[in-house]
């Protein structure tokens with residue numbers, strides 16, 4: 001084919017092309033402007049409820065324009081190829097005009113793409129940045145176990161009554177757990193308090209009464225102490241039993257101590273624990289290390305004695321054992337029962353916790369499920 005085209009032919013095409021390009025560019029320009037000047041976020045919606053799709057759409061629109069107006073199959077590229085067909089004297093002029101056309105097309109596109117990219121990266125930076133002035137996340141705070149809370153309340157009451165707090169041992173010898181407490185070998189009371197034995201003669205204590213002996217050996221008499229702690233028994237766990245539980249032991253030995261002191265002390269403790277109207281009841285009982293012995297109950301804190309689920313309709317809640325320290329127990333620690341007398345008592349903390357917190361399964365206290373334990377502050 002001969003060189004037939006002149007600059008004039010091409011110039012007309014360039015003008016046409018440029019005007020359709022501008023017509024198409026106009027609406028895209030305003031879309032891009034809108035998204036660049038908005039407060040859009042990439043993930044969410046902006047304050048006005050527009051979502052980020054606009055930004056992405058603007059980019060796609062620009063890319064589409066670029067492909068159609070400057071891509072391989074665009075008119076621009078056809079025009080470029082047609083330069084060779086232009087008569088030689090017009091060729092340079094035509095080439096320059098086409099080059100100018102290309103710049104007129106790609107420049108605004110590039111400019112807008114840049115603007116969009118800047119906007120997108122600004123948003124990303126804003127979204128990913130950390131506000132160092134925000135308060136930090138607090139570490140989760142632990143708190144005391146319900147048994148501990150209760151033990152501390154009991155301790156506070158007895159400390160106020162002039163009692164010392166004794167720490168005992170969980171691993172004991174037969175002597176402290178039984179013999180010294182007037183429970184000789186073959187005594188049936190051993191059976192009721194069967195515990196866990198080691199192979200070399202030790203056993204996990206089955207009662208905190210062991211601390212009575214330690215306290216009198218260490219402190220001598222007179223003595224006033226309580227000993228809260230863990231005890232163990234061979235028991236199959238069920239809603240009201242656990243092979244490990246907590247007791248508080250109390251001991252008061254002095255000259256002239258009588259059962260009246262025992263009753264007064266236990267009653268006062270229960271009043272401070274459950275309120276001034278709390279009534280106390282003693283029932284005759286038997287324990288090898290006390291004589292006489294009594295179990296004590298208190299008037300139900302829930303129904304005040306009229307009968308409810310907690311007190312099993314009796315109006316009373318059984319709490320513990322007590323009595324006057326057996327002369328044999330005093331003798332074994334070298335205290336003369338003619339000169340000194342005393343009282344002792346023991347109660348279960350977990351039983352009390354179960355009642356106070358209305359737990360239908362005592363084992364909840366030992367499963368260490370934080371969701372449960374968290375409820376007691």
Ligand code: DAH
Pocket residue numbers: 206207208209249250287289290320321322323343344345346347
């Ligand atoms: N140690 C007894 C028990 O575990 C409770 C007890 C009863 C303790 C009478 C005492 C007491 O100090 O005097 O069943």
